[in-house]
Amino acid sequence: MDASKTSDRLNVAVIGAGRMGADHIRRLDTRISGARVAAVVDVDEARATDAVRDVPGAVALTDPTEALARADVDAVLVATPGFLHEDILLAALEKDMPILCEKPLTQEPDSSWRIVEAEERLGRQRIQVGFMRRFDSEYAALGGIFAGGELGAPLMLHCAHRNPSTPPGFTNEMLITDSVVHEFDVIRYLTGEEIASVQIRRGRRNSFAPDEQHDPQHVLIETTGGLLADVEIFVNAEFGYQVTTQAVFERGIVNIGRDRGPEVAASGRWGGVVTPGFEERFGDAYEAEVQSWVDAAARGEIGGPSAWDGYATAACCAAGVRAQQSDAAVTVELNTKPEIYHS
Numbered sequence: 001m002d003a004s005k006t007s008d009r010l011n012v013a014v015i016g017a018g019r020m021g022a023d024h025i026r027r028l029d030t031r032i033s034g035a036r037v038a039a040v041v042d043v044d045e046a047r048a049t050d051a052v053r054d055v056p057g058a059v060a061l062t063d064p065t066e067a068l069a070r071a072d073v074d075a076v077l078v079a080t081p082g083f084l085h086e087d088i089l090l091a092a093l094e095k096d097m098p099i100l101c102e103k104p105l106t107q108e109p110d111s112s113w114r115i116v117e118a119e120e121r122l123g124r125q126r127i128q129v130g131f132m133r134r135f136d137s138e139y140a141a142l143g144g145i146f147a148g149g150e151l152g153a154p155l156m157l158h159c160a161h162r163n164p165s166t167p168p169g170f171t172n173e174m175l176i177t178d179s180v181v182h183e184f185d186v187i188r189y190l191t192g193e194e195i196a197s198v199q200i201r202r203g204r205r206n207s208f209a210p211d212e213q214h215d216p217q218h219v220l221i222e223t224t225g226g227l228l229a230d231v232e233i234f235v236n237a238e239f240g241y242q243v244t245t246q247a248v249f250e251r252g253i254v255n256i257g258r259d260r261g262p263e264v265a266a267s268g269r270w271g272g273v274v275t276p277g278f279e280e281r282f283g284d285a286y287e288a289e290v291q292s293w294v295d296a297a298a299r300g301e302i303g304g305p306s307a308w309d310g311y312a313t314a315a316c317c318a319a320g321v322r323a324q325q326s327d328a329a330v331t332v333e334l335n336t337k338p339e340i341y342h343s
């Protein structure tokens with residue numbers, strides 16, 4: 001018998017050792033309890049080898065199916081680009097393994113729905129989607145205010161999502177499918193409502209943005225309960241990384257995500273530090289997300305957003321991509337939620 005299987009630890013294969021995968025590998029190796037990295041898979045062999053160099057007992061592979069077939073692998077963390085998620089997810093579901101899939105679940109509603117159907121055939125939820133904002137302490141506190149009702153009914157949300165720059169190949173559609181997908185998730189999470197429609201206005205364009213992108217864009221969202229939300233998505237903002245939300249309630253306003261930290265007065269100036277990227281802004285949230293997944297896997301459960309959440313946000317993204325073509329609001333089309341996702 002494989003010795004690692006006799007331990008209580010979850011033996012994780014991380015698929016994709018790029019920016020996010022490498023970060024998750026470090027986290028699993030050093031800060032998460034109850035799990036170990038058993039394998040790292042990357043088509044770029046050197047990258048896989050680099051990633052396991054300091055991880056005791058982990059093997060470097062180039063083929064995801066090889067990892068899934070190993071006796072010392074019993075869970076999968078998917079961190080390849082979104083367009084590759086479907087095949088890996090279907091193969092891991094075949095093995096009935098706990099899966100943490102980086103967002104997006106997949107890039108289109110049809111492929112996301114195929115994942116939901118595969119999980120439904122399995123009869124239980126196995127996939128947790130990496131919408132880490134739900135694990136951020138400020139979003140959680142805001143969620144508590146929504147649920148508690150002490151400020152009355154929520155009326156509006158004003159969101160800003162600013163990235164310093166985009167990697168090569170970041171298309172105009174990806175402003176929605178890769179970035180605003182997070183706002184679709186948190187708006188659903190905070191309100192407990194699905195999103196009914198998406199409208200996009202493209203105003204003045206940042207001349208420093210890559211030619212293929214119209215950056216920034218203004219996304220207008222209405223939930224099924226009539227709450228209005230707006231999102232400024234600005235992905236070449238240069239100055240740093242910023243994700244803010246202002247929630248307007250009947251009896252108060254709540255702001256989250258403003259850069260805080262030590263305010264230093266020195267050399268004739270005062271001020272703080274701008275957050276450079278998502279790793280710094282959401283480091284604690286990623287850690288809580290992965291720990292929640294590991295803990296839930298030991299109980300045969302998932303510990304966060306589900307494949308349904310992945311599907312519903314993919315449907316919002318599809319509406320958003322259509323909305324980029326005109327100024328009209330586009331209705332979000334959703335299939336009926338399967339029984340296994342009703343808690």
Ligand SMILES: NC(=O)C1=CN([C@@H]2O[C@H](COP(=O)(O)OP(=O)(O)OC[C@H]3O[C@@H](n4cnc5c(N)ncnc54)[C@H](O)[C@@H]3O)[C@@H](O)[C@H]2O)C=CC1
Pocket residue numbers: 015016017018019020021041042043044047062064078079080081082084102103104130131132178278
């Ligand atoms: N939750 C969050 O805040 C964030 C989530 N992400 C998500 O994480 C995922 C990965 O994004 P990044 O790390 O930024 O991408 P990346 O491009 O830095 O890394 C992707 C890695 O996957 C590898 N790869 C490509 N095809 C493969 C295959 N067939 N099998 C195995 N490995 C393969 C590449 O060689 C590369 O090392 C995406 O789904 C992205 O949306 C990314 C950034 C932040």
Ligand SMILES: O=C1[C@@H](O)[C@H](O)[C@@H](O)[C@H](O)[C@H]1O
Pocket residue numbers: 103163178179180182278
């Ligand atoms: O998920 C992420 C990236 O993939 C995406 O490109 C960024 O816009 C988000 O801020 C980050 O959290």
